[in-house]
Amino acid sequence: MKSIGIDLGTCNSCVAEFKDGVSRALVNMVSGKLTTPSVITYPSLLIGQSEKDAPIQNQTVSSFKRLIGRRFTDQEVQEQIKRVDYKIVNQNDQPMVKLLDQVLSPSQISGDFLKQLAKQTNINQNKVVLTVPAYFSHQQKLQTEKAGSIAGLDISRLLAEPTAAALQYDIQSKNKQQNELVMVVDLGAGTFDVSVLEKSGEIYTVLAAAGNNFYGGDDYTTAVKKALADINIEATFKEAEDLKHLLSQAETVDFKGQHISHKHISQQFQALDERLTKPILQTLSDANLKPEQINKILLVGGQTKQMTLENVV
Numbered sequence: 001m002k003s004i005g006i007d008l009g010t011c012n013s014c015v016a017e018f019k020d021g022v023s024r025a026l027v028n029m030v031s032g033k034l035t036t037p038s039v040i041t042y043p044s045l046l047i048g049q050s051e052k053d054a055p056i057q058n059q060t061v062s063s064f065k066r067l068i069g070r071r072f073t074d075q076e077v078q079e080q081i082k083r084v085d086y087k088i089v090n091q092n093d094q095p096m097v098k099l100l101d102q103v104l105s106p107s108q109i110s111g112d113f114l115k116q117l118a119k120q121t122n123i124n125q126n127k128v129v130l131t132v133p134a135y136f137s138h139q140q141k142l143q144t145e146k147a148g149s150i151a152g153l154d155i156s157r158l159l160a161e162p163t164a165a166a167l168q169y170d171i172q173s174k175n176k177q178q179n180e181l182v183m184v185v186d187l188g189a190g191t192f193d194v195s196v197l198e199k200s201g202e203i204y205t206v207l208a209a210a211g212n213n214f215y216g217g218d219d220y221t222t223a224v225k226k227a228l229a230d231i232n233i234e235a236t237f238k239e240a241e242d243l244k245h246l247l248s249q250a251e252t253v254d255f256k257g258q259h260i261s262h263k264h265i266s267q268q269f270q271a272l273d274e275r276l277t278k279p280i281l282q283t284l285s286d287a288n289l290k291p292e293q294i295n296k297i298l299l300v301g302g303q304t305k306q307m308t309l310e311n312v313v
Ligand SMILES: Nc1ncnc2c1ncn2[C@@H]1O[C@H](COP(=O)(O)OP(=O)(O)OP(=O)(O)O)[C@@H](O)[C@H]1O
Pocket: 009, 010, 011, 012, 013, 035, 187, 188, 189, 190, 191, 192, 216, 217, 218, 221, 241, 244, 245, 246, 248, 300, 301, 302, 303, 304, 305, 306
């Protein structure tokens, strides 16, 4: 039996196939990569963001997941309005994206994106599982399902993102436990999610979820950029991000003729790492648990590859 799963992320999306007990991510045939930036440009419907296509004002839409199923007056939407390069307008308290010559709903945009993503990853079977954050409301889930049907996909179910991470861990792990409490810490590019799950046999239940929708790896990249500027090195966001990745694997890196070490960035990172604590404590208190009751912590999301995070957790 084969099934397809799509992680429609705020910043990056990924399609995976589960077959004969193993799962593997599917390559985007256009970019050659395993993940695709969750960005779409109208009217060409080009998705992703290669280094050569710069976003076009009022035509390129990013972070549309932050709008789906929300009300225009939600704090998240208001925050998003300040950050993006496209117009978000109010239509009956729904946030709508106003492009040059059309006004689109977040579910339409997500649907257009998913359709292109499915095409580019060659999904030839259209029964799929879509993952959604654990905290998604009924309306957010409904609109995500609608996006799936706009894309022409047959959504067999929605799966909570931390549950997907825990299931993936279970597939790979040799000593499976029957009952345990698992904390999933997901620090992505733009969002931070913490969830506590209870595993009972094959079933996972989300006991609590908390996080910060405007905090993630991009803030760490900005911190690297700032640390470089402090020592008079100019870098683009992309250069700073590449350097950040290298520094998660090596103590020092040669960058533009200078040795950059962890010491250079650690102070900036510490301030960011402090923001990890609150949601972690929040989920524990919401689930009525003490830290020592957690049997396992799963670190997922690209930014958890940075060493300093492990120290905090
Ligand atoms: N080796 C690495 N070292 C440090 N950071 C990394 C590494 N690899 C990826 N990242 C960072 O992880 C982030 C991307 O993570 P991920 O792909 O999990 O995000 P995402 O799922 O798209 O985001 P979100 O969950 O917010 O939608 C980026 O900030 C990237 O720089």
